Amino acid sequence: MNRLSSPRVKKFGLALALFLLGFPTFAQGESPAEKAKPIQKWVADSSDSLIEVYRWFHTHPELSFQEKETANRLAKILETAGYEVTQGIGGHGLVAILKNGDGPTVMFRTDLDALPVTEATELIYASQKQVTLEDGTPSGVMHACGHDIHMTNVVGVARFMASHKDLWHGTLMIVGQPAEEKGEGAKAMLDDKLFERFPKPDYALALHVDPFMSTGTVGYRGGYAMANVDSVDIVVKGKGGHGAYPHVTIDPIVQAAQLIVDLQTIVSREVAPSDPAVITVGAIHGGTKHNVIGNTCHLQLTVRSYGDEVRKQLLDAIRRKANATAESFRAEKPEITVKEGTPSLFNDRQLTQAVVETLNGVLGDEKVVPVDPSMGGEDFSRYGLAGVPIFMFRLGSVDAKRLARFEQLGQKPPSLHSPLYYPDAEDCLATGVTASTAALLSLFETKTDNR
Structure with a gap:
């Protein structure tokens, strides 16, 4: 496993602790909040285009191992942004590579698939897709687990990184993974020699929407996070x-x-x-x-x-x-x-600490909150078992006022996989793209030993 060897330390205290652990903080003389300003401006300027992408993914959901149209759309967007894209890995999986000189290789993963759920949100862009399942049962198809947000978040991150190559050095590896809902997509990609055909990353990041956290916030858990x-x-x-x-x-x-x-x-x-x-x-x-x-x-x-x-x-x-x-x-x-099904997800503790320190500086301590481990499953864990330090964080997806209304009524908001779940996409994506990009920029400031 790689260890970081040359972090640039801004201050003592936690920064020194991170230095001793081998992880970076932001560049000397530049606070995380200052570093995030160009990201936040870009996200604000790009909001309309990202919402357009999000709504396309939401209205074109595809079930596990059937994500052909989804993968093609994502691949086209990434190719247009300047990435070298390879499709058909472990099914409809894809890898998009952007090389930018010497530096670490950092992977960011998104899942592609939707669920056999008939949407009941009554949104103007609600999914109307209908299919017949393998057992002959008719069903709607819906992005009821936020994978449409995850893909759009990756689009935002990928576009920013491609248009701001002066801010980082290394190799960015975007992975679009099929069949997360079946718990089989990561294994399929790894079995298809993902880390032999492409650079084995020094770190891997991902996020997942949380239906009970307000937009503008992120949640983290070092160590065991999912079951x-x-x-x-x-x-x-x-x-x-x-x-x-x-x-x-x-x-x-x-x-x-x-x-x-x-x-x-x-x-x-x-x-x-x-x-x-x-x-x-x-x-x-x-x-x-x-x-x-x-x-x-x-x-x-x-x-x-x-x-x-x-x-x-x-x-x-x-x-x-x-x-x-x-x-x-x-x-x-x-x-x-x-x-x-899926192995337990273990967030690398040192990587978690380093990214959380960055997010605290970018979003504010009050917006970066520790969360309890979940008994749900997530096959992002398999990349960790393959020897890559991983960190998945949670992304608040429901507006605070909407959450407050549910609380006033004595109700829980719709959970993931509910036909009534929907994120407040604009604010959710603003935080997701900002947090994800800031985390990547921080990791790209490192130098790594050869494997």
Whole structure:
């Protein structure tokens, strides 16, 4: 892993601490707020064009691994800005490279895909797209998780960096990643030799909108920020028969019900209270008719954790409980299938500290807030597991007055994946582009050792 070797230190205190850690502050004689002024002016002047880009992405959503039109649009924008763009990586993934002399390679990632959600916002630019899903179900398609904001943010960052090459030196690597919603896109790009075909970055950044934070603010968390996500399928086996004669059957539904109760004690009685963990039985499928006891019952679980030890503890306990319950019912052992989703996201602590110091200076301490870790999943984590220091921060996306109205009504604002969620795009993007660009400029002020 690279270590920064020549930071330019403005002052003592935290700046000295960052120097000792090998991370930069802004150039001597120039405060972060002063450094941000050209970014903020550019963002203000570019607001209309960015909103136009945002609305195009919002009205043209595409599902995971189907992002062809989205990727083509983003690629064209980046090529026009002067980037060398390669498409078709891990599906519809793309990489855009802008070289600007010697310096570190810094990656900024955006996700491309949307969700099978029928939009209900009634916005004039609401998605009208309809598709038929693989199971034959009709559905709308919507950017209900903010990936349209993420892509537009990258467009703003990319355009600024290309038009202000006098402010930085190094290589900027924009990654447009497919299929984040399936948790498979990062793996697909890495399996397609992302870091062999292109420079392996010294650092990687990303952001994600937050529906509960006000525009103008960003949130951060060093260390574990998002969870391991595992999906577990358990097929409980019984012996079918007539509902009037249960004594000659082995009822898989009763067995499944017992198992569901037993599973609740894993987190509450086996995992240390200091270790966050979740086991949720999200679906149960069993039986066909009032008076028929079936042969099987199917349970579907989501399992969340942070560390590898707790993950193993949870999965081992699920297997143990399922097998023990089957034995107590004189039943055949169940079929247990574990599908790994996304690994936990661990924000590099030193990189986090360095970027947060920059953002404090640019946005103000009161606008840069620590946040709790989430039990949600995010496959940006895989770039960290590939040996790149990573940092993902959260971007406030809802106007403070709108949040206040929800609070007055005793309501929570619509969450991500809700058909009613929408960001206040102009203010959200102003903060996102400013924060992202300032973070990049700070990192490009460093010199790195050879790998």
